[in-house]
Amino acid sequence: METAQHTLNRRGRRSREEILDAASRMMSARGYAATSLADLGKETGLPKSAIYHHFSSKAGLLAAVMERGARDFFDDLGRGHALLPPGGTSHERLGWYLRRTGEVFTSRQDFLRLFILLKMSEEAPEVAKIVADVRTEGLVHMRDMIRSAFAPEGEEIAGAVADALAGFGVSSFDGAFIAVHADPGRTMAAEMELVIEAMAALGQARVAALRAKGR
Numbered sequence: 001m002e003t004a005q006h007t008l009n010r011r012g013r014r015s016r017e018e019i020l021d022a023a024s025r026m027m028s029a030r031g032y033a034a035t036s037l038a039d040l041g042k043e044t045g046l047p048k049s050a051i052y053h054h055f056s057s058k059a060g061l062l063a064a065v066m067e068r069g070a071r072d073f074f075d076d077l078g079r080g081h082a083l084l085p086p087g088g089t090s091h092e093r094l095g096w097y098l099r100r101t102g103e104v105f106t107s108r109q110d111f112l113r114l115f116i117l118l119k120m121s122e123e124a125p126e127v128a129k130i131v132a133d134v135r136t137e138g139l140v141h142m143r144d145m146i147r148s149a150f151a152p153e154g155e156e157i158a159g160a161v162a163d164a165l166a167g168f169g170v171s172s173f174d175g176a177f178i179a180v181h182a183d184p185g186r187t188m189a190a191e192m193e194l195v196i197e198a199m200a201a202l203g204q205a206r207v208a209a210l211r212a213k214g215r
Contacts, residue, residue, distance in 0.1 A: 016054045018044050023065050028114040032062055032127065059126050066118075066130045069111030070137060076104045077141055084148065090207075091200040094149035098199070101145070102192035105177055112177055119174075135170065142169040146203070153207050161206045169199055 022043045026035045037048050037058055055061040080100040084093065105112060118131045146169060147162035176191035 015044075015046055015050055019046065019051055019054060019061070020065055020068055023061055024069060024110045024114065027062070027065065028110040028117070031117050031121065032114075033121070037061075062127060063130055065114070066111075066134060069108070069114070070134050073104065073108045073111055074137060074141060076108065077101060080104055081145060081148075088152075090150045090152055090203060091196075093152075094146070094200050094203065095196045097145045097149055098192055098196050099189075101173065102176075102188045105173065106188050113181070116174060116178060138170050139166050142166045145169075146199075150203060150207070157207055157210050160210055161203050164206055165199060165202060168202070169195075172198065 019040065022040055023035065026040060026043060037051055040051060040061075041048050051061060055064055077100075080103065081097060084096060088096070115131065115134055118127060119135070143162045143166040146165050147158045150158040150161045153161070172195045176188065176195055179191060180186050180188050
């Protein structure tokens with residue numbers, strides 16, 4: 001038989017998730033600054049005291065929203081990238097990775113929209129740190145993806161190409177995401193094909209330059 005404490009804990013977890021779900025939707029649509037705790041209370045039907053109980057402050061709520069969003073996003077990336085087909089050229093392997101990444105971007109739009117809004121705005125230092133932490137993790141994933149894609153060129157060259165292109169890759173995805181939302185006639189799949197061609201060409205040019213230097 002369920003104890004009273006267990007029931008309270010379960011209700012607490014449910015209310016916490018309800019707050020996170022609503023905050024993610026509202027902040028991604030309005031922005032962080034324009035999302036008030038009062039409006040969030042109306043959306044969830046929970047008093048502000050419940051929000052403070054779970055998250056202490058609005059900045060604490062944002063941190064929890066971004067932490068959960070980043071965890072789900074990067075978990076999806078990990079699963080999507082786990083089944084790389086054997087063989088293939090660097091171009092083919094890169095294309096496979098980037099298409100899977102584009103699919104994850106499409107499925108996690110609330111998180112990414114909020115991330116872009118936060119990155120483009122001037123928020124408090126604690127918000128800037130959250131954005132920086134997510135971007136750092138994104139760079140790690142992009143670097144690993146490029147390194148794996150160019151593995152047929154050898155470990156040293158693949159690492160050098162990954163170091164050179166990781167920042168460009170992350171920025172390209174940001175740009176593609178914004179472009180798709182700014183123009184309904186564009187699709188993430190089509191944007192990904194352009195990103196693939198650009199990154200593959202840059203990668204191969206970097207490989208050629210490194211080989212010319214004898215690496």
